Every structure is written in C-alpha cells, then in structure tokens.
Amino acid sequence: MEIVVSNKTSRPLYEQIVAQIKSQIMNGTLKAGEMLPSIRSLARSLQISILTVQKAYDILQEDGFIETTAGKGCYVSARNQDFYLEEQQKKIEEHFNEAIETARTSGISLEKLIDLLTLLYEEE
Numbered sequence: 001m002e003i004v005v006s007n008k009t010s011r012p013l014y015e016q017i018v019a020q021i022k023s024q025i026m027n028g029t030l031k032a033g034e035m036l037p038s039i040r041s042l043a044r045s046l047q048i049s050i051l052t053v054q055k056a057y058d059i060l061q062e063d064g065f066i067e068t069t070a071g072k073g074c075y076v077s078a079r080n081q082d083f084y085l086e087e088q089q090k091k092i093e094e095h096f097n098e099a100i101e102t103a104r105t106s107g108i109s110l111e112k113l114i115d116l117l118t119l120l121y122e123e124e
Contacts, residue, residue: 003020013048030076032077036074099113
C-alpha cells in the first residue's frame with residue numbers, strides 16, 4: 001500500500017490518508033480482507049503523528065471501509081463499495097441541486113441543462 005502525504009496542501013494529513021485509502025479500495029489495489037499497516041508503522045513510514053493516522057483509520061471505520069479487530073489490526077471491509085457509492089451519490093446530488101437552482105433562476109431549460117451535462121460528461 002502506497003500513501004503519500006504533503007504538508008504543502010491545505011488539506012489535513014488525515015484527510016489525505018483517508019482519500020488515498022478509499023481510492024485504493026475502490027480501484028481494487030486494496031482487496032476485501034486485506035490487512036492495513038498498523039497505525040504505528042504507517043505513522044512511522046509517513047513521518048507523522050500516530051494520532052493523525054488513528055484519526056484517519058477512525059474515519060475509514062466509521063464510513064465502513066475498514067474493520068478493526070482488537071489485537072489483530074485493521075482490515076479492508078467487504079461491504080465498503082456500497083458505502084462509497086452512496087457517499088459519492090450524495091455529493092453529486094448536492095451539486096445537481098445547486099446547478100438546477102441556478103438554471104431555474106437563470107431561465108435555462110431542462111433540455112439545455114441536460115445537453116450541457118452530457119457535453120461536460122463526455123468531454124475529456
């Protein structure tokens with residue numbers, strides 16, 4: 001498992017760790033049941049506080065991405081993908097609601113909004 005953190009970004013270190021572990025779980029780099037590094041070893045390898053890694057692991061556990069077994073360590077949860085997809089859908093819905101409200105107040109039709117979304121989605 002490879003994690004890279006930077007002090008040069010405004011994003012807190014624990015959020016960087018959470019985002020990278022979630023990404024590795026979702027893209028299949030980390031598989032269900034796979035053991036994560038211990039909090040101490042990850043903190044040592046990243047040269048950061050144990051408390052920072054503990055906070056990241058706590059968030060990952062709250063979000064259902066990892067499971068902790070006392071005395072044995074932290075493991076990738078088997079049910080994490082559904083949680084992640086639900087989380088992403090909520091974020092997208094929030095952005096869509098903002099876009100819809102802006103479109104309505106600007107007099108932009110649903111058809112134009114769909115066309116714009118399609119164009120942006122297919123662009124890359």
